Amino acid sequence: MSDAILKTENLRVEYRTREVGQEVKRALKGLNLAVRAGEVFGFLGPNGAGKTTTMNVLLGFVNATAGDAWLFGVNVREPVARQRIGYLPEQTYYYKFLTAEELLRFYAKIFRVPKSEIEQRIDGVLKLVDLDHARKRQIKTYSKGMQQRVGLAQALINNPDLLILDEPTSGLDPVGRMKVREIILRLKNEGKTVFFSSHELGEVETICDRVAILTQGELKVEGKVNELVELYQQRNLEQVFLKIIGYHESHHDAHRIRRAA
């Protein structure tokens, strides 16, 4: 796939524990993934499926045991691969003693945003995430929703072509979720690529062009939401997801056991 801006090839990650006799934990077992420019890609899977590990490899936090990953054709081992991406972690982790404005200025410097543009960019992203009124307050005084929004602002400060969002609506109230969803859709309309993991399958169904479902480190399916619903003859993405991760079988087993008892 030539126009893939995010690509992994036979990506394998193994964790070794320090205890003697402990087995090697295989977090990813040869993952092949390709995300095309301009699409919103949902990365799904139950807890422990390997979603965060994949993101950790893409962001350079973890080195792959085997295989490779590229962002914009640059191997993720090179820091420059991250020049055109924005990343929003699942939970907000920012310097709480800084104000939103100072935090964004700091990250803008890291991305080498021209000095003449920095203030304009800060104004733009703070307005976008509705934090303009609190820009001079230290982050430690922000509510959880505001902290998540400052996270989104920092992910957008370099005007990225690819956004990697790790459960962006996790822990937000319905209004906060709606705002994040609106921002993702707006970015999609601007032609940005969004790669995000989420457990909110209704939300994924609404905004994603394509999804991939991962379980136990293996890619089970990849494709357009409506095609998957059709292929698996289910009512919605949630049903497809549950079927793929094998929830139905165990649910039926439990039901049988209850009836037998």
Added chain:
Amino acid sequence: MNPTTTPIESAVLPEVARLEQSASAATNVLAIAGVVIREMYRRKDFYVLFVLTALITLVMGSVTFFNQDNIVRYLKEICLFLIWGASLVITITTAARQIPAEREQRTLFPLLAKPVTRSQFVIGKFFGCWFASGLSLVLFYVFFGVVAGAREHEWPVLNYFQAMTLHWFLLGIVCALTVLGSIVFAAPSSTSTITLIVSVGILLIGRHLNKVALRLEEPGQTLLYAVYFAIPHLELFDVRDLIVHNWSLIPWGVWAGALSYGAAYSAIFLALACLLFRRKAIN
């Protein structure tokens, strides 16, 4: 090589790319250092130490003992001792918590998800702590100099400059050692305690290790000699007497040599810290 580039362009482009890379690395390091400095002046512990030292300096400065010169020198010595103690505590505690706090509060993740290398992160943290300790040092020395100058009606500015710069470069070594320790030990408290003991130990007994080695049997003698030559001799930077006794200036060549010696040791510790941190799993 891009086929459309001319031979001149192809010769110049790698050079330009290298320059851009260096500029980008310097920008990242300075940006990270800036956050450390901002953190220090927004925390209260620095102000507590400064106010305590300032109070003691003021009280001592106001005391008169029959106008004896020796007493004034003795008081100056105590005040400088306090400044040394406070600066060591500020530097070590600030440097020791930087990397563990980034890991614990997970601020490291959004930062390293940007085009920042791990080495730039470590070097940025070092420079932040070192500049911050330099700023506090300027504040301490200016305050002390004004109080002492007001009492003695003498203003040996160059003596103060030499003593302060040497003190600052000593803090550079301690800071780099602490950053290295903070990567090896998980808890900032362990790093602080160990670095403080090592630094004070070197300051007090570093210069005597060769004499002790002479009295030892082999292989103890060789081992202790190796330690004597391997450790940074922090005592070389302790020129408090220059201020206490108003001695004549250190030759500028010797002063520059001592600064280079300090910079070399800081670079060695920092290189080790970068090497270790690059191998460390951060997930």
